[in-house]
């Protein structure tokens with residue numbers, strides 16, 4: 001693969017951008033449509049490799065799907081296809097885990113046998129966290145290869161509601177169990193995911209499903225079908241964060257993210273940016289209305305400021321888990337010692353993100369101590385790449401968020417850097433480099 005040369009900042013970033021549709025909500029729009037009573041529609045839908053895995057899964061299960069511009073339509077199948085079905089979830093953990101819950105709750109006992117698999121990265125990721133609790137509800141899930149890993153074979157089985165206490169505060173697991181609960185007899189209660197993104201609960205409530213929620217858990221009563229829906233997906237805060245951190249890092253910058261999700265379970269990175277000294281202004285769009293899936297949204301302006309070290313611990317982790325790579329980059333430019341702890345989950349994401357961040361940032365010249373559950377970063381430090389004839393090639397392991405975080409690091413790096421794989425940004429944000437170029441150009445009147 002040819003290395004992808006990364007752009008530098010010759011001046012501040014400036015201008016407004018619309019982050020691509022929220023990835024978590026885009027997945028849910030497709031997967032929940034499989035449980036709905038009629039054709040469903042989502043505008044502002046994120047078209048990327050990951051969400052296409054969910055769309056392809058819906059097609060494999062017999063749904064009719066359409067994608068025009070950013071509007072996706074999914075008509076659930078009247079009957080499931082006959083014969084075995086193989087679904088490749090690609091790189092997408094959300095597709096694999098949520099689909100296990102959807103299938104466990106909906107496959108008829110004499111229905112097709114469905115096998116879920118994925119790419120090399122996804123086949124290394126832990127699946128027992130979903131499989132074990134689903135089995136406790138009566139689901140028939142079997143590993144076709146290594147214990148605890150994809151491929152997983154799903155057969156229809158009658159489910160009963162259960163009380164679950166999660167070992168990891170994972171929205172993917174909580175969502176899978178609640179979706180299975182819609183097809184189970186009785187009450188399914190999920191505890192231990194407090195603080196994790198609550199898009200499934202919001203969407204279900206918006207569709208009239210009674211979701212009982214308190215500070216420690218959510219519950220649904222099954223069996224229950226979903227009404228057909230039409231919603232507009234807000235911009236993804238995890239994608240917007242790359243440019244928000246970039247604006248905080250490059251002196252004189254000022255960028256506005258339009259129409260992004262302001263869901264409190266998703267904007268932990270904005271709170272960290274503020275603590276680190278960036279100037280962050282939220283402009284909520286008003287009360288969540290019909291067609292929003294119950295999601296608050298609005299504009300966010302970020303301006304550069306005097307940067308100081310910050311700490312992030314496990315309690316805050318669910319609200320910024322996908323933003324840790326770019327926040328680690330931020331820490332390299334903050335005065336003092338930044339400590340990120342309670343982040344062991346990052347070792348089982350699309351790559352071992354803690355190890356990869358430590359390796360890449362150290363190669364750029366940062367002072368990073370890698371801990372079992374986090375990173376300690378001393379700043380500010382000057383980052384350096386290679387000469388023009390031999391750029392420093394940073395390692396992505398095909399992980400989209402590592403690639404985009406390293407592109408942000410390059411904005412404050414002297415010398416040339418490149419990614420060993422620039423195309424992997426397409427997993428979540430195919431237009432990433434275009435938006436970056438536009439914001440970099442917006443800050444320099446001499447550039448178009």
Ligand code: S3P
Pocket residue numbers: 023024025027094169170171172173175197321322
């Ligand atoms: C997601 C939940 C998070 C997040 C992932 C998307 C979701 O994973 O990292 O990118 O859509 O529910 P975990 O549930 O494993 O924390």
